[in-house]
Amino acid sequence: RYVILSHRWGAEVGYEEMTGLMKMEKGEREEVRQRTGYQKIIKSCEQARKDGHKWLWIDTCCIDKRSSSELSEAINSMYRWYQNAQVCYAYLHDVDESVFPTERDRDKFSESYGWPEWFMRGWTLQELIAPKQVEFFNKDWASIGNKRHLASTLQHVTGIPWEVLRDGPAARRLSVAQIMSWAAGRKTTRVEDRAYSLMGLFRVNMPMLYGEGKKAFQRLQLKIVRVSSDHSIFAW
Structure with missing residues (x-):
């Protein structure tokens, strides 16, 4: 506790x-x-x-x-x-x-x-x-x-x-795009943290590779696609 x-x-x-x-x-x-x-x-x-x-x-x-x-x-x-x-x-x-x-x-x-x-x-x-x-x-x-x-x-x-x-x-039943929209206007000091800070919300895990820049977000999207059949990720 x-x-x-x-x-x-x-x-x-x-x-x-x-x-x-x-x-x-x-x-x-x-x-x-x-x-x-x-x-x-x-x-x-x-x-x-x-x-x-x-x-x-x-x-x-x-x-x-x-x-x-x-x-x-x-x-x-x-x-x-x-x-x-x-x-x-x-x-x-x-x-x-x-x-x-x-x-x-x-x-x-x-x-x-x-x-x-x-x-x-x-x-x-x-x-x-x-x-x-x-x-x-x-x-x-x-x-x-x-x-x-x-x-x-x-x-x-x-x-x-x-x-x-x-x-x-x-x-509530939440779509991937809806959860992504909550993060759209938020800022992080490191580019990679925009992806890393969302892992828990999407129930996915991946190794940290600071220095990969925007590739972190691509890796996050791939992880989500592997565990979800929600096509709203493509709308995002």
Whole structure:
């Protein structure tokens, strides 16, 4: 039983830094502790403990990215890890208000189509759909709602049917093109992650080949064709 964090990456603390924190010189250790990514870890832990949970998983410092095999296993398992969590904390770092934003604000969120940046990232799509419970927090770690109660608003923001948000992908029969459409306007830092971040939603697995560029998406499509007879993938 564990809590899992979903967030937008910034100045993060990695696995090597986290495990070696107490061996660092004092100045170096303080620099790490001052980062927004470290504060995010601490605040997540405090919230998890407040909610009565013993374990918290955060992608930034729980995956040793120096190991290609560990990274590949983690990415292929990511959907399942979010699905199996007791609750997912979604941290919206750019929301100041104490309520969930319900209207598009192009002035405040100018670089993410008028919505908080979390909703425009590639990886957060599966992190919204997979967990049974998702609780949203603003930049000050105040709770501003959960996925179940905000289902109709989230449908407006993401285009994902409210039944899927409330009860999971099994709630409706979904076509390949429909799932692809939810990811269409989202961005990832690495080109390959546009494909890798969708594997869980399509229940497929494939090896990570960072450096292959757009070929990753072609490989994803081939994998989907092999396990599905849904011809809407060609419409996409």
